[in-house]
Amino acid sequence: MSPITASLNSELIHNSEILEVRELTPRIFRMRFHNSFLARNSLPGQFINIKVNSEYNPLWRRPFSIHQINSGENWADILFKVIGKGTDELSRMNPGESLDFIGPLGNSFTIKPDSMKVAYMVAGGLGIAPMLILGHALLKLEIHPMLFYGVRTESEFCCLDDFESAGIKVHLATEDGSRGYKGFVTALIESTLRDMPSTTGIELFSCGPNPMLLPLGTIADRYNVPCQVSLETLMGCGVGACLGCGVKANQNELKYLYVCTQGPVFNSNEINLSE
């Protein structure tokens, strides 16, 4: 008698062959893996949750935004920075090895082709990760995206070619002024909006650290432009079960929204990042 196997949903539970692991800039890696389901069905803003080893250290999976997909060649990419044990192990994996992940998970950026004229994508640091898949999706809907991209210093930029070759105009900011606008990318956005005769039809799509997203929301309000933000929190499960990934909802009564299932993308005025 052949062994009994559990019937699992193969659209959400994956073991995919790693095709490439490449260090793009110091400590920032792109990992490409074969997966035709993801290559076809991932939405911009969605993420996958990866088990980096078969051990209990680290115990949890690690979440990463889907960075780029190619439905012709059946692969998907993530882009990640090595910051701790999980990402370190990930960076040491080799082509041919198998990537254990679940996903695509979470909601996605909402694109409204009718009301939207211009999409400003605002990325801080590794917040660049979901912007490429988003840019490609916007272009497909014939919305012209522009990228505003801030990092601390020039050497931290990555994937610029990918945006430029897609025809996406890129505006850079560095905190130390080593390239582009000197200062925070939020200031760059604000000055851009300030200079616009009208902000109607502009929407912001953003991903980055909370200290960047918080002022961005304020700016969006000030110029009356819709602003979607993709958030990062600790995640114990990624599927809505552990209740570990909450952010405060922006309302009087205390309420939490859960980033893994109700997000990671929120309207900036749905949430309260102020503490």
Next chain:
Amino acid sequence: MSPITASLNSELIHNSEILEVRELTPRIFRMRFHNSFLARNSLPGQFINIKVNSEYNPLWRRPFSIHQINSGENWADILFKVIGKGTDELSRMNPGESLDFIGPLGNSFTIKPDSMKVAYMVAGGLGIAPMLILGHALLKLEIHPMLFYGVRTESEFCCLDDFESAGIKVHLATEDGSRGYKGFVTALIESTLRDMPSTTGIELFSCGPNPMLLPLGTIADRYNVPCQVSLETLMGCGVGACLGCGVKANQNELKYLYVCTQGPVFNSNEINLSE
């Protein structure tokens, strides 16, 4: 001010460069690492205790006999079989990586060049590991060793060339008769001893599973030949601290001997393996 560092004994605590990891026969690997101290100072029967990863799973180090040393080229070898997680990780390590181990640990085979004429080395399975360094040491003292080596089936033999090229005569036994004597190596030894006109000057040096060492001790007693056995037990520390590696002493009153420090080599009549 430069950081304070603890002063550790570099003759016992090592991080050595791995030079080669080679699969000799299925699941049996030889690992060679650079270490001039070990290459010069290891005694036959001693072992090293390896941390296979920097994690807590597995928590303990893993002990392996020193298999071969080369003081000219400053390397040492271990020979190991993949049986669980620790040995699996070890087998996946690559040249250039660093091997974290302590040792040489434990006592060693006692060689008495005056009283001993013939050394019968008796190995069962992976018990072959310490026999090569022992054989080389015996030859240096101009004692002629012979190897009796038993496994289940022919494909499990390894390192035969190493013994033969050193000029050590090898007698093989397989349980299934696929090569050499059909049966246990203990039976082969017994029939050899039985056929000898006198056993004076013969000594046995043995390593293998307890079910082999136990009858070997009985045989040694019967033919009145000294018999040293190298034992394996679970080891929590390898340095005499955890008291987890005991074997019963062969005396009336209950007493334990600790394999890591009082062994791994014992005279077969010092210990009681019968339970």
Next chain:
Amino acid sequence: MSDLKVNIGNLTLKNPVLTASGTFGYGEEFSSFFDINDLGGIITKTITLKPRVGNPFPRIAETPSGMLNSIGLANVGVDAFISEKMPFLKTLNTAVIVNVAGNTVEEYVELISKLEDSDAEFDGYEINVSCPNVKEGGVLFGSNYNITAEITRKIRKATQRCVIIKLTPNVTSIGDVAAAVEQAGADSVSLINTLIGMAIDVDTRRPKIACITGGLSGPAIKPVALAKVFEVSKRVNIPIIGIGGIMNYQDALEFMMAGATAIEVGTANFIDPAISSTIVANLHNYCISHNIRHVREIVSSIIA
């Protein structure tokens, strides 16, 4: 084919694999990953009389082979549970066990009455007297066997459904508590809930959990949980449900051998959302390959 069925009180589970409260949502969260009807049953997130938003964040932290949590029984409350979560649970063809907690003995009774009086369809209760993450009740109740026994007695009177009391390990003698609970009429005891634990971020000097301490779960606690199951198995005759660090079918077997009739999968659901189903399949394969006709033969089969 082997018979995987086990009995807990008046309940027959199709197999011994349940999912632990607070780690499997209200079931729906996992239904996209696998067919949850393959399970022996599911146990809901703890329900309280009033909705609870739960504790401040961070609520979770990783520890060596484990995790801390201090969710604080965040849940929709019993009314929304009946109106919003029950419709899905009703559609299931597996045992549904509702986990409940109260701040006072009276609250437990009120909660049970509400559920009993509703048209909710479910199979039993797991009584959480062991949550380490709430100020009132919780582990304080669970470590006092008089109160635990009193709650059990009152609940026993209030329902015909299967009553499972979930025990805390944070006590000197879990055997005493289990014995008291059996006496008071419980159908079963489940154990362990989490161990009280803590972790500090040495860079910020802050606790990694906003509420300072939390509950430790995962593989790290498995040895403790097994010892408690074994201890309780010497003290009671009602079936024991084993919980704590079960990551695979071998772990499930360990608990059954130590005395558990069924097991709950907790933290493992976070790491592999379909693991409970895989455990059912592997348990089945194990029984077949070991010629075990009835899975219950494994219970207490330790050779010690």
Next chain:
Amino acid sequence: MSDLKVNIGNLTLKNPVLTASGTFGYGEEFSSFFDINDLGGIITKTITLKPRVGNPFPRIAETPSGMLNSIGLANVGVDAFISEKMPFLKTLNTAVIVNVAGNTVEEYVELISKLEDSDAEFDGYEINVSCPNVKEGGVLFGSNYNITAEITRKIRKATQRCVIIKLTPNVTSIGDVAAAVEQAGADSVSLINTLIGMAIDVDTRRPKIACITGGLSGPAIKPVALAKVFEVSKRVNIPIIGIGGIMNYQDALEFMMAGATAIEVGTANFIDPAISSTIVANLHNYCISHNIRHVREIVSSIIA
């Protein structure tokens, strides 16, 4: 340079790093790996009145991020300790603390008297009322705070040396036990001893430890140990010595921030025999780079 000195009772340790009983032999075992005079102090394997061969094998088992042991207080006995082990310990220039255990209150007192009456040179006692691996005494004593307090009172009368009571975590309220022990005159409490745990080899159905249950130690228990240290720090004013899963200096810092004045390194000695010395060095570097003049400033510095 920073000042690493800390005080425990009448003892001044040159730094807060001690080695835990039963994990560092009688010191000599580790002296070939590093200069043990670099440590704040060493604590001997538990000494009993009579020599003990210890429990049958297997005595140890690996668990996720931890280990079980049931050594059963194997030791040479107090007479051989004085005659055979003391000569080496005398040569040391670090605090030597003798860990002792008895089966009865009287045995504790007799043991202490023997040591007091000998010419043995050492600095204090750690009283093991918390060993989970012996039939009499041990954890049974430690979980009863009347007996623990009584032992403490009697020992306090019998010696001027520093008296540290080592507490078991296997109790409902370790804070109560600690408070009772402080009242009874202890100079310090050390915690935690091991958690009771168990593991089964599912292939053989046998427990992995011959005595069935054993004591769980290592990184797995660190969150539990930290929570207990924090709890006790709210209940007593005497210095606390933190123990449980300390593998590196960051772990040591966690314990100190949670309220420990000093720490003991246990299981980590098995994995890296020189780790205690490395922790001293790294603690020193940490103080320097964080401008900490006195290591004691770290104690209870958690921001909570």
